[in-house]
Amino acid sequence: MPSLKDLKMRIESVKSTRKITKAMQMVAAAKLRRAQESAEAARPYTERFNAVMGRLAASVGKSEGAPKLLSGTGSDQTYLLVVMTSERGLCGGFNSNIAKLARQDANALLAEGKTVKIITVGKKGRDALRRELGSHFVQHVDLSDVKYVGYGNAQGVAASILERFDAGEFDVAKIYFAQFQNVVSQIPTAQQIIPADFEAPAEAGAEDGAFYDYEPDEQAILADLLPRGVATAIFAALLENAASEQGARMSAMDNATRNAGEMIDNLTIQYNRSRQAVITNELIEIISGAEAL
Amino acid sequence: MADTVQFDLVSPERLMASVQAREIQIPGAEGNLTAMADHSPLITTLRPGILKVSGPEGDLEFAVTGGFAEINASGVSVLAEQAIPRGEMTQDTFKALVDVATDKLAKAQETFVNEPGPVDDAAKLLADMVAMGDEIGLTAH
Numbered sequence: 001m002p003s004l005k006d007l008k009m010r011i012e013s014v015k016s017t018r019k020i021t022k023a024m025q026m027v028a029a030a031k032l033r034r035a036q037e038s039a040e041a042a043r044p045y046t047e048r049f050n051a052v053m054g055r056l057a058a059s060v061g062k063s064e065g066a067p068k069l070l071s072g073t074g075s076d077q078t079y080l081l082v083v084m085t086s087e088r089g090l091c092g093g094f095n096s097n098i099a100k101l102a103r104q105d106a107n108a109l110l111a112e113g114k115t116v117k118i119i120t121v122g123k124k125g126r127d128a129l130r131r132e133l134g135s136h137f138v139q140h141v142d143l144s145d146v147k148y149v150g151y152g153n154a155q156g157v158a159a160s161i162l163e164r165f166d167a168g169e170f171d172v173a174k175i176y177f178a179q180f181q182n183v184v185s186q187i188p189t190a191q192q193i194i195p196a197d198f199e200a201p202a203e204a205g206a207e208d209g210a211f212y213d214y215e216p217d218e219q220a221i222l223a224d225l226l227p228r229g230v231a232t233a234i235f236a237a238l239l240e241n242a243a244s245e246q247g248a249r250m251s252a253m254d255n256a257t258r259n260a261g262e263m264i265d266n267l268t269i270q271y272n273r274s275r276q277a278v279i280t281n282e283l284i285e286i287i288s289g290a291e292a293l
Numbered sequence: 294m295a296d297t298v299q300f301d302l303v304s305p306e307r308l309m310a311s312v313q314a315r316e317i318q319i320p321g322a323e324g325n326l327t328a329m330a331d332h333s334p335l336i337t338t339l340r341p342g343i344l345k346v347s348g349p350e351g352d353l354e355f356a357v358t359g360g361f362a363e364i365n366a367s368g369v370s371v372l373a374e375q376a377i378p379r380g381e382m383t384q385d386t387f388k389a390l391v392d393v394a395t396d397k398l399a400k401a402q403e404t405f406v407n408e409p410g411p412v413d414d415a416a417k418l419l420a421d422m423v424a425m426g427d428e429i430g431l432t433a434h
Contacts, residue, residue, distance in 0.1 A: 038306065038307075041306060041307035041308065042305060042306055042307065044301070044303050044308050045303045045304065045305045045306075045308075045372060046305075048303060048363070048370055048372055049372055052336060052361065052363055052372075056336075150306065151304070151305040151306055151374075151375075154305075211333070211334050212334045212335065212336050212365075213333060213334065213335045213336070214335075214336050214337070215321060215322070215323055215335060215336070215337040215338075216322060216323055216337075216338070220338075221336065221337075221338050221361065224322075224338045224361075225338070225361060228359075228360070228374065231305075232305060235305055
């Protein structure tokens with residue numbers, strides 16, 4: 001049975017924990033709004049980009065001269081997995097869900113006898129995968145100094161991926177991130193970026209697409225735009241991730257705050273009971289002392 | 294016939310402008326072109342240069358570094374990798390852009406010793422960048 005003083009101290013400590021989690025929740029909520037806004041703001045670019053790419057890719061198709069970024073290297077022996085997670089913890093299952101998906105895929109590929117290389121973006125994913133797949137790491141991108149991800153960050157990641165592709169280091173690249181659904185649900189997602197897979201435009205778009213003039217020709221435009229497509233996909237993923245991270249943290253901290261509240265209630269009841277027990281005890285002692293006289 | 298056309302300038306980070314425009318001068322990869330209402334559908338890549346938009350709501354100018362433009366019946370969309378309003382284009386910003394292009398050229402020269410293609414591309418990028426600076430009165434040095 002803990003003493004009254006112990007209980008009091010525990011209540012105080014849980015109270016200060018609750019204050020911290022509450023503050024973290026509010027910070028996450030504010031950051032989430034910002035992250036959502038920038039994800040929203042980036043959407044027009046991605047949408048239009050993919051629409052044009054889809055049209056171009058459909059017209060150039062998988063023909064002989066199609067760029068390798070679109071048609072692939074002709075083999076799928078080596079996979080590059082780009083695992084994007086956050087730099088900080090305390091955000092519920094966010095990081096472990098992404099890491100879990102990546103680990104499953106990596107193990108499945110390894111079982112098929114493929115070669116797997118991993119680039120980690122964000123410290124937490126690196127930590128989560130190091131024990132099992134550490135020997136496959138080829139690069140780590142540190143974004144801990146970056147407060148809000150910009151297109152420049154995505155370009156940096158994309159540049160190093162493209163460099164490796166040009167050097168023939170891998171055949172297929174996939175990115176792993178969490179798609180932001182809402183505050184309580186973020187869906188870990190795998191997306192293949194090389195060879196690029198653009199959805200063909202909707203029928204209506206295809207109709208007027210047939211009359212487009214291209215300057216320079218389609219091939220040259222594709223060659224120019226495909227590397228940008230990699231950066232765009234990574235940027236979109238980073239933004240989704242940023243929103244997901246804050247959303248996950250917000251709900252995790254909300255839970256923690258509620259748990260702390262419950263714990264305080266229980267401890268307070270326990271404290272009051274023990275105090276009452278002490279008082280009763282003292283009374284009995286006084287009464288029995290008086291009776292003995 | 295409508296004499297204005299919907300113009301959107303989109304950078305990866307946000308929608309920079311969305312206005313009605315009478316004419317849009319685009320720095321296309323193969324030369325400047327001006328789009329007006331009822332232009333035939335066209336997709337072109339961009340070179341570094343100045344994008345000029347004039348319309349009923351006034352004139353806008355942006356420095357763009359690359360990307361592409363899509364012209365169709367519903368309007369003109371320019372997807373620029375980087376777009377900086379003319380007013381915010383200072384000597385420092387411009388210098389940073391030129392430095393990036395210079396680095397790229399140096400790197401291309403290093404990597405592709407006997408392949409003129411990528412080196413020429415990088416050299417052209419730098420030249421376009423410098424030309425853009427001349428146009429708005431900034432020097433590369």
